[in-house]
Structures are given as C-alpha cells and as structure tokens.
Amino acid sequence: MKKIAVFPGSFDPITRGHESIVLRARNLFDGVIVAVGQNAEKNYFFPLQRRMEWISEVFPDDPAIRVESYQGLTVDFCRQQGALFIVRGLRTSADFEFERSIGQINRQIYPGLETIFLLATPEFSALNSSIVRDIIRNNGDPRPFIPEAIHKDFV
Amino acid sequence: MKKIAVFPGSFDPITRGHESIVLRARNLFDGVIVAVGQNAEKNYFFPLQRRMEWISEVFPDDPAIRVESYQGLTVDFCRQQGALFIVRGLRTSADFEFERSIGQINRQIYPGLETIFLLATPEFSALNSSIVRDIIRNNGDPRPFIPEAIHKDFV
Amino acid sequence: MKKIAVFPGSFDPITRGHESIVLRARNLFDGVIVAVGQNAEKNYFFPLQRRMEWISEVFPDDPAIRVESYQGLTVDFCRQQGALFIVRGLRTSADFEFERSIGQINRQIYPGLETIFLLATPEFSALNSSIVRDIIRNNGDPRPFIPEAIHKDFV
Amino acid sequence: MKKIAVFPGSFDPITRGHESIVLRARNLFDGVIVAVGQNAEKNYFFPLQRRMEWISEVFPDDPAIRVESYQGLTVDFCRQQGALFIVRGLRTSADFEFERSIGQINRQIYPGLETIFLLATPEFSALNSSIVRDIIRNNGDPRPFIPEAIHKDFV
C-alpha cells in the first residue's frame, strides 16, 4: 500500500520553510499532498487560486507532489485521500505544544492517522507566512523568504 | 470558614476536561462556583443561557457546585462571592505561562486571593473548547470531547 | 560612533515594565528611542498622540530618551534613525520564542542590526499592556501597573 | 475527613520559596506534612537531622504543620500518612513539565492522589536550594534567600 502524507496549511504564501518540509517529506513518503485549507471564517491575504498556483510552480516536475484545496476538518480530508499520515514542520517549542494538541485530537477522531514531524532547518526556524505578509504589506523585499521558483512574482 | 473556589472560563461549550477539573476541585473545596464569563467585546459560539444550562446538567446533584455568570474582572467576582481561591487546569507549558501572569496580577489586585492549579488528565490534555467548536462547525462528532450528560444535544 | 537603541512597541499604554526597560537600556546606550508603532490594520485603545505624550511625561528630563512614532517595518525605522540596536524585554519563555523569530528575521533583512534583551524585573514579569487595558475597561485601578508620572490621568 | 497534603522535597536547605508554599498551602489544607526525602544514592549538602530541625524552627507554632523524613516512593509515603494531596510550587515552565510527569505517574500508581500546584511568588521565582548552596560554598551571604527564623545559623 502506498504511503501518502498530507501537508496541511494556509500557504498564504508558501515560504522556503514550507518548501524544505515538502522536499524532505518526499524522501519519506510515496506521495505528498500539499493541502491548502480554505476556511470560510478566515481572511486570507492571497486568494486560494494564487496560493495553489504558486505551490504548483515550486514543485513542477514531481508527480508524487500534488496540490489540493480542502474545506472542513483535516482528518476528513485525509480519509477522502486515503492518507494515513499528516506531516508537519516544527520550529519552536510553541509550535510543538500546538501541534501536539492537534495531533492527539486528530488521532482520537481517526485512530489510524499518524502525525510525523520534521525539524525546520535552522535558517528557516524563524520564518512563517505572517512575517512574509508583513514584509509585503510594508513594501519590503520578501524574496529571501520565499521559494526561488516564484521570485518573479515579487519584484 | 468555608473554602470556596471560583473556576472561571467561557465554557463555549463545557468539555470533558472542564468536567474533570470541577469534580476534582470538589474534593478539595467546600464549594465550587463555575463562573461563566460574559465579555461584551467577545463573540461566543453558544449563547450564555445555553452554556450555563449545559454546565447545570453536567453537575445536577451536588449543591456545592454552582453555576454563575459574571462580567468584569474575575477578582471582583471572587470578592463578591467571598471566594479566596481560583482553580485552573494546566495542560501545557503554554497554559502555565499564561496562567502564571494572570495569577500574579490577580494576587497584586486582591492580595488574599490564591490560584490553585490541577493537572489536566492525560487523555484531555489536548482538549479545548475551540477544538470542539471547530469539530461542530465542520459537522464532525464532538461527543468524545464533551460530558456524557449533554451528549443528547449533539446527536 | 554613538550607540543608539530603538525600543519598539505599541505602548497602549506604557507600563511600569516598559519604564524599567527604558531606564536600564539607558545605562547601556548613548540614546534610546521609544518607538511607538502605528499600524493601520490594528485597533488601539488609546490614540497615538496620547500614548506618545504619556511616554514623554515618564522620561521628561533625559535628552537621550526620545519618543517617536513609526509606520512600516521596524528595521526600516532603525535604518532611518541610524540605530544599530533594538532593545526588548523578556518576561517568559513565550516572549523569548516570539522575540527570537523576530530578531532572526530582522537580522536577515538588516545584517548589521543587533537585538539586545533585558530581563523583566520579577515584580513586572506578569505585566503587559493588555492586562492594563482589561483593568481600565472593567473600572479597576490600573495605577499599580503604570508609571507614577502618569498616575494623575488614571484617578 | 481531614484534608492532609504532603509537600515533598530535599530542603537542602529550606528556602524562602519553600516557606511561602507551606504557609499558603496551610490556608487550603487541614494539615501539611513537610516531607524530607532521604535517598541513599543522593549526596546532600546538609545532614537530614539539620534539614529537619531548620524546617521545625521555621514553623514552630502551628501543630498542623509537621516535619517528617521518608525513604522510597513519595506515593507510598502519602498512603502511610493518609494524605490524598501532594502540594508543589511552580516557578517556571521547566518546573511545570517536570512536575506534570511526576504528577501523572503518581496518579497512575495511586489513583486517589491529587497533586495541587501553587505559583511561586514573583520575588522567589528564581530561587532554589542549589543556588543557596552555591552561595554558601563560595562564602556569599545566603540570608536574603532563606527564612528569617534560621538566619542566626548563617552569620
């Protein structure tokens, strides 16, 4: 049976930290689904379509990396996709505390589901999409923090 | 003098984690007041009346467990009720950092007031009302996470 | 070359914790700029003018302590001011995790910039502006938590 | 039934932080047993007899505060004493993580046993016996950190 992992997030926008997690998860799983959450009650900086296109441009050639959007609970999306793994990056112990709660609850709802954690690489350990948005909003240069493949859209 | 503890929160809705804290605090105090905060600037998922009824249904038979609503500072509510203790559950070290700040400030405002902490039991250490609301909002089944006495309202 | 530090924040309102950091940073630097952030997307409790006046009243006599407002990225403000240091207070490990991310990103954007941390003194380690606002909103007495020089405005 | 709490530790030596926890626990329980652990594999700075005498001198008049020594598991000592509560002080989130593990294991071994946590008061939040020993060893003055009743022995 193929080992499929879901990597859920807002990706608003995708960062170099996200890129690193996907590429390293790819070494571990037969397929990685980058799952872009779309939550009616949340305001996003970039529209869903844009966020998905960027992810596709970052991983253009590997058919085992797919981009999907989803609504509702992440566990339900995993079930639909036949995925038994969620993959998440850990940067700080605050991340860990948060992810532990989500991971434990997910396991109670869907007992077969396992959450796998990878370490953020040190140079991206401070990075998140909210910082990138803040830089964009204030006319700074976000390119050091986003994947090279999409630099062209942030000149 | 009777030892009365206030257990403050939003209880939006009450979880099995809350239930466990109240029952265990009951072993320690002569009376426990479950104090449902009502903050004009906050949006609640369930109306105050509903949140209070559910708590009453969870603890129907023990006159030493009372449900009250309050507005304003928790310390002022404690003073009105003649309560010298606040009781809180601790799940994670993030909880602890937050509660420590609140507890220290409360003690500066009302020097006689003591905050008592109980550990969340391991099986509820990942649980909070926000996760329960998220499950409800997405048509999941929240019953594993809420007290049995009110399961009938979540079919 | 003069050593200038920027102490950025919302100061909504200035607390005794802020006051302590500024006075202690003053022992270390030739000049300290208390930099009041003004973010179009954020709602403040007190208007910018009021927040700045209070800071001026707290440090009336030392020409090396200046109050300024700024918009945009803190690193850009530091550059404009010729400041090579940011100073921040640390209360809890949650503070630390947050500040570490900001400090690392700032250093990537502006390599010469160094963030310097001072410890909150124990009696203020629980204090923040949000707690002060909460007390004011609920008709409590915030004076134990704000600098003496501005007590007159909180009777 | 009387509510008896055990406050276990090495008390090598007792600090002002310990003193504060005992006095505040006394407001909550009918009796507090200060339980001085004696572990054959551990080296203590002060002999057991001395550590116990000092505690007795700190709480001379309250028959509800007793000093006892014990060997073996703390849960076994609680059972022998008919104590259903352990009381512990929390200073930092590192304390919390450590205490949570011990508290959960204790509860698995002795299901009726509840661990109750009090916050270290801010001025003692940095204090522990190891720091006091270090000061003594280096001919510093430990008196600011130990209870007044035993200052006479540290001139």
Next chain:
Amino acid sequence: MKKIAVFPGSFDPITRGHESIVLRARNLFDGVIVAVGQNAEKNYFFPLQRRMEWISEVFPDDPAIRVESYQGLTVDFCRQQGALFIVRGLRTSADFEFERSIGQINRQIYPGLETIFLLATPEFSALNSSIVRDIIRNNGDPRPFIPEAIHKDFV
C-alpha cells in the same frame, strides 16, 4: 531503496512508551533498528545483554524490527547501517528542545540524515526509563509502565 530508521536509546529498561514508538515507526519504514547505546562513561541499571534481550522479547515476530548495540556517535552507527532516518518520540517541549539540538547537529555531521518525530501517546507522555528504575529501586510495581511481553520478569 529500503527506508531504514534507527531508534537510538539506552532502553534501561524498555518502556511501553518505547514500544509504542517502535510499532508506529514500523508503519512508516521498511525496517526499524532499535539501537541500544553503550557508553563507557555511563552507569546503566541493567546490563546491556539484559536490555537487548527484553527488546527482542517485545518484538519477537517481525523480521523488520532488529535490535543492535552500538558505541560512539549515533550518526556513525546510522552510516554503518545504511540508515537515512533516525526516529524519536516527543513527549514534552523539553524533549523537543533537546531533540532539536541533537537533530540539527546530526544533520550538520551527516547531511543526508533526517530525524523523524512521533508524538508520545497521551497515556505514556509522562513515562521514562528513569521513573521505571526509581519504582523498581523502591520495590514498587513497574508493570503498568513496561511492555506486557516482559512482565514475567518483574513479578
């Protein structure tokens, strides 16, 4: 290419927490090597031979789970075994901070090596071998905390 993971530790003795990590890692990897560290400068409670036998008894039937001992750096052992993954369990944020340091250093020494983290299940989140040894040393019953397959040796 086969995906082999090393699960390094002292296993002094193996706990139910370890057992859970191995079984769940088994779902993810083609092979799991339980690697029992033997460090000349460390005192162990149980001899190496005993610790290894117990692990073998816990996983008797799955040829993809192997027990090995090793000396020296874990990264060197991984290289010898052709393993590109280390697997570790995370219980607390203290665990996380420690593991992050080790994981980052390991990656600097052996760039292809990836550390994969699984969450301790809530009921084992307080458990470690040191607690088990403490129970044994004090004539308590360690069986709730060790794998069923080896209960016979702890009557």
Next chain:
Amino acid sequence: MKKIAVFPGSFDPITRGHESIVLRARNLFDGVIVAVGQNAEKNYFFPLQRRMEWISEVFPDDPAIRVESYQGLTVDFCRQQGALFIVRGLRTSADFEFERSIGQINRQIYPGLETIFLLATPEFSALNSSIVRDIIRNNGDPRPFIPEAIHKDFV
C-alpha cells in the same frame, strides 16, 4: 565610565557559538572579559590553561577582549573587575528559563549588575560544548563547531 561586560562560562572548549557572542558583544561594550570558571567540584575535559589559551588565540588582536579565570561567584568576579554587565547568549527557551533564574538572583546579590542577552545565530543554535566534547570523545571531527583559529589543534 567604561562599559565592561563579563562573559562567563566553562569554555570546555570554546565553540563557534561563543566566538559569535564575544564578537557581537564587542560592538556594544568598551571591553569584554571572557571569564573562564574554575570550580573545584567540577570535572573539566580540557585543563584550565588549555581552555584559556584557545580563547586567546581566537581573539588575538583586540586589547578590549581579555581572558581571565575565576573561582567563586560570578557576581564577586564582576565586582572585582568593575564590570556592571554580564553578557549571555540565548539559544533555546530552556536556556532562557535557566538564565532568567541566574540573572534575577545575581541582581538581588549585586543590585547594579545587569545581564544582557544576545541571540545565538541560527546556525549555532544547536551547539554547545558538551556536544563538541562528545564528538571528540568518539573520534568525530569537531572542526565545524569550533573557531577556525584553533582548528590546527583538532586535526
């Protein structure tokens, strides 16, 4: 008055993380004293003389960076040296919790003394002398982790 900072530690041996802190502290202070603790009860891997020579070789040309050894309390050493500042690097929130305790106690013993914290740069955030010693002990190559100026002694 000159601003002198003490950077205390064991430096057993000095790492690239230490080197970075000293160089960055040098931008802030008029003088930095690298203070090598010598504690009779502690076993060091390298002798004091060796640890001090290495530090001297790392900072050969700047008369404002001095190496000294000391025994006893760090605060007493600061007093003797006329230093009003201690400088420390912060890598993790565990570091922070530890340093906060030491910093608060130091301030109670010597009220004029201020502890200043700098962030470990991300690439050294996992690094400490104990990891370096472990690599040396196991015949690994420690050079990526120690200052270039002393690589010649670790071939």
